[in-house]
Amino acid sequence: MVELITSVRSIAMANQPALAVEPDPNGVGWCVNAYDLSPDLVASVGAGLELVLRVMVADAAVADVDDLPDISGEREAMGGTVRFIPDFPFEPGVRYRAILDLGALGEPGVGDVLTHEFSFPKEAPDAEPEVSQVFPSRDVLPENLLRFYVRFSRPMQRGRVEANIAVHGLDGSPAPDVLYRAPVELWDTSMTCLTVLLDPGRLKRGVGPNRMLGPPLKVGERYMLAVGPGMIDANGRPLRERFTKAFTVCEAVRAAIAIEDWRVLPPKADSRDPLELTFPTSLDWAGLWQGIIVVSGGGEQISGRVGIDQDEMRWRFTPDAAWQAGFHSIRISPDLEDACGNTPYGAFDGPFRSAEQISLETTVRSVPFEVKGARGRT
Amino acid sequence: MKDHSVSGLHSRRDALGLGAMSGVGLVLAGSFLGAEASQAAPLKSPMPLLAGPLRSAGAMTFGPGDVLFVGDIMGSAVHAFALRGTDLTPQTGVLLGNFHNFEGATLVQGLDLRLGALLGTTYDNVVINDMVVHQPTQQIFLSVERGRGADVIPAIVKVNRGRLELLKLDGIPHSKVSIPDEPNETARLEFEPQQVYAITDVKYYNDEIFVTGISNHRFASTLYRIPYPFNGQKATTTVEIWHPVHGEFETRAPIVRQLILDVGGEPYLFGVYGCTPLVRFPLAALKDGAHVRGDTIGELGYGSNPVDMLTFNSPFDHKDYLLVTIDVRGGMQIGVAELGTAPPEPTGGAIDFGPGGLGKTQRELPIRTEHMAILNPRWGVAIWRHPKTAYRVDLGTLMSPYFFDRRFGMSEMNWPDGPDPFQYREHRNEVDRV
Numbered sequence: 001m002v003e004l005i006t007s008v009r010s011i012a013m014a015n016q017p018a019l020a021v022e023p024d025p026n027g028v029g030w031c032v033n034a035y036d037l038s039p040d041l042v043a044s045v046g047a048g049l050e051l052v053l054r055v056m057v058a059d060a061a062v063a064d065v066d067d068l069p070d071i072s073g074e075r076e077a078m079g080g081t082v083r084f085i086p087d088f089p090f091e092p093g094v095r096y097r098a099i100l101d102l103g104a105l106g107e108p109g110v111g112d113v114l115t116h117e118f119s120f121p122k123e124a125p126d127a128e129p130e131v132s133q134v135f136p137s138r139d140v141l142p143e144n145l146l147r148f149y150v151r152f153s154r155p156m157q158r159g160r161v162e163a164n165i166a167v168h169g170l171d172g173s174p175a176p177d178v179l180y181r182a183p184v185e186l187w188d189t190s191m192t193c194l195t196v197l198l199d200p201g202r203l204k205r206g207v208g209p210n211r212m213l214g215p216p217l218k219v220g221e222r223y224m225l226a227v228g229p230g231m232i233d234a235n236g237r238p239l240r241e242r243f244t245k246a247f248t249v250c251e252a253v254r255a256a257i258a259i260e261d262w263r264v265l266p267p268k269a270d271s272r273d274p275l276e277l278t279f280p281t282s283l284d285w286a287g288l289w290q291g292i293i294v295v296s297g298g299g300e301q302i303s304g305r306v307g308i309d310q311d312e313m314r315w316r317f318t319p320d321a322a323w324q325a326g327f328h329s330i331r332i333s334p335d336l337e338d339a340c341g342n343t344p345y346g347a348f349d350g351p352f353r354s355a356e357q358i359s360l361e362t363t364v365r366s367v368p369f370e371v372k373g374a375r376g377r378t
Numbered sequence: 379m380k381d382h383s384v385s386g387l388h389s390r391r392d393a394l395g396l397g398a399m400s401g402v403g404l405v406l407a408g409s410f411l412g413a414e415a416s417q418a419a420p421l422k423s424p425m426p427l428l429a430g431p432l433r434s435a436g437a438m439t440f441g442p443g444d445v446l447f448v449g450d451i452m453g454s455a456v457h458a459f460a461l462r463g464t465d466l467t468p469q470t471g472v473l474l475g476n477f478h479n480f481e482g483a484t485l486v487q488g489l490d491l492r493l494g495a496l497l498g499t500t501y502d503n504v505v506i507n508d509m510v511v512h513q514p515t516q517q518i519f520l521s522v523e524r525g526r527g528a529d530v531i532p533a534i535v536k537v538n539r540g541r542l543e544l545l546k547l548d549g550i551p552h553s554k555v556s557i558p559d560e561p562n563e564t565a566r567l568e569f570e571p572q573q574v575y576a577i578t579d580v581k582y583y584n585d586e587i588f589v590t591g592i593s594n595h596r597f598a599s600t601l602y603r604i605p606y607p608f609n610g611q612k613a614t615t616t617v618e619i620w621h622p623v624h625g626e627f628e629t630r631a632p633i634v635r636q637l638i639l640d641v642g643g644e645p646y647l648f649g650v651y652g653c654t655p656l657v658r659f660p661l662a663a664l665k666d667g668a669h670v671r672g673d674t675i676g677e678l679g680y681g682s683n684p685v686d687m688l689t690f691n692s693p694f695d696h697k698d699y700l701l702v703t704i705d706v707r708g709g710m711q712i713g714v715a716e717l718g719t720a721p722p723e724p725t726g727g728a729i730d731f732g733p734g735g736l737g738k739t740q741r742e743l744p745i746r747t748e749h750m751a752i753l754n755p756r757w758g759v760a761i762w763r764h765p766k767t768a769y770r771v772d773l774g775t776l777m778s779p780y781f782f783d784r785r786f787g788m789s790e791m792n793w794p795d796g797p798d799p800f801q802y803r804e805h806r807n808e809v810d811r812v
Contacts, residue, residue, distance in 0.1 A: 065488030
């Protein structure tokens with residue numbers, strides 16, 4: 001329950017018009033009530049209620065823009081009470097002013113204007129946000145790396161990525177134009193996971209920016225991904241400290257994901273041991289969560305929990321129920337990528353195909369494995 | 379923000395006697411309304427839901443018959459609101475400016491300040507995502523969000539003769555289509571990353587909407603083609619678009635902005651990619667499950683982030699032009715007639731200024747706008763940041779086809795006795811209105 005911070009406090013006298021900020025009994029937010037007005041005048045003023053009870057953001061005007069609108073909202077008249085319900089909930093930390101203009105109500109001889117300033121305090125400050133993880137985990141990354149994922153410990157605010165996230169040379173030298181300026185920042189809905197793309201125009205061999213500036217990263221060089229404290233969380237708190245991830249650049253990876261090189265370690269029957277897949281190269285962290293599923297011999301998806309570790313080279317699956325002996329399979333989405341955008345069906349920038357050859361593989365690859373009993377037999 | 383003392387207030391407030399407290403007391407909050415107001419029935423119905431089905435409000439476009447389509451990234455949907463007559467207000471008579479003298483008019487000064495005041499927040503806590511014009515009424519619609527976090531409050535705001543009004547969505551006939559998919563029924567575990575399709579553009583053409591976007595988990599170039607009215611089934615078309623590069627390679631390329639035009643009797647979709655080329659697809663090729671390689675017909679230049687893509691008809695030569703505004707530098711204008719005939723660039727190189735290329739009509743324009751739309755053949759409307767303040771964003775008109783305004787530059791005709799080679803003084807009373 002929030003407390004109100006108000007600038008004026010006094011006790012009401014009976015039957016005197018008064019203003020109050022109270023919970024909206026019909027809704028979930030707060031409203032402003034004007035009490036003890038003349039019911040006849042309230043009924044007759046009709047649409048003029050907009051001038052009788054006004055609520056606005058306090059002191060928002062500036063020199064050349066001073067006729068700002070009031071807060072958008074609805075007014076209800078109930079006898080001698082007028083209620084203002086804002087269309088948008090009052091925002092913590094913003095100062096508001098409610099004005100009750102008794103003169104506009106038409107009370108003869110009464111020109112009083114009551115004001116009531118109020119605000120709702122922001123939530124008690126929590127710990128400052130920090131960067132909890134960056135993927136890919138490795139600190140040796142290929143020249144044609146396509147994206148990073150940056151995970152924050154708290155939901156963040158959008159709009160500050162371009163100014164606060166950058167790649168620099170490890171010695172501090174600038175490495176301009178490495179990251180893509182996306183038209184929309186690529187957050188997930190919880191606003192804790194941000195996708196940061198490197199510039200596809202520079203990654204794609206032969207496209208204009210690649211011809212002009214070369215690839216974003218140079219083999220053998222050392223860089224740093226920096227996330228600055230200008231990144232703020234939903235409460236307006238900045239990062240506790242600047243976060244950096246240092247990395248060295250190795251040769252590009254320009255090949256399809258080689259599923260045939262995956263190692264499958266099946267679990268034992270009647271256990272809930274994890275199924276383990278090990279990949280020869282790191283795969284895309286986000287894609288691994290949903291890109292591989294486990295299916296029983298009968299074709300039904302098995303529910304369970306995914307775990308990713310060893311620099312995104314190991315994927316483990318712990319089923320909710322014990323494994324049954326028999327053949328199962330893993331199904332791999334054709335959209336599964338590695339950190340460079342290569343998929344099971346082709347490299348990120350693959351050789352040009354003629355129009356007749358163009359197609360998109362949508363086949364789901366399937367890799368069977370057998371769950372055996374403890375003695376090696378089902 | 380300046381702090382106003384009572385004496386410095388606007389005269390209207392002085393008349394109200396603001397600050398002159400009477401002996402009347404103020405009641406503190408804390409008690410519920412309870413029994414005090416039970417005597418009379420309310421004169422108005424309970425508060426209408428304002429946000430309604432929207433979880434966020436992004437790219438917009440108008441469809442046929444006053445239908446407003448709104449892209450909703452957080453809600454994974456595109457909404458269709460069939461606006462009623464009461465939701466629209468003809469803007470007849472609104473001053474647009476002096477066309478001959480390159481003088482536009484400010485339609486809303488301090489748009490961000492006014493939006494903040496209207497939505498009950500500070501000016502810097504409102505984001506304007508898109509702007510579209512309802513052509514029959516010439517009314518301007520904005521998609522805005524209060525807040526920048528996970529719990530944004532979306533709103534559609536209309537401009538009505540210089541004043542801002544919220545579009546009350548409650549009661550407007552509404553339908554939607556889930557994009558990319560229906561929300562997964564199985565609960566997503568909290569620590570798992572969620573896949574989001576960031577809708578970048580929505581366009582309507584011939585009983586269908588076309589939706590482009592960027593995924594946060596895959597480098598996918600999915601384009602959705604969805605019949606409207608939305609039928610119960612999810613009859614979408616997913617197209618993977620491959621982009622030819624240097625004649626050697628091909629890659630996937632998400633479309634950032636798109637426009638559908640009839641050129642030479644055939645409909646085409648023109649798109650701008652994040653890696654800068656301008657591409658063309660015959661609409662007929664964008665079939666369900668098809669994987670189409672667009673023709674690259676030009677490049678916008680490195681570092682470009684296309685902001686708006688629109689067409690206008692020049693009031694001088696009456697030809698149609700495509701205009702792409704770019705965030706780091708003005709805009710690019712290209713003749714529409716040439717878009718259909720421009721040969722595809724096998725190299726994806728710079729715009730060809732030769733006789734066959736787009737360079738003939740391509741021109742850079744000195745516009746730096748945050749949002750832009752076309753009002754009518756003589757006027758565009760734009761939102762731009764005031765050059766001298768940190769906070770002010772204005773909405774105003776720009777004459778077509780140069781989209782240049784004298785107010786933003788030094789000009790000799792601004793002095794009463796200065797030279798006037800273009801006869802501005804002679805034409806100074808000729809104003810256009812809606």
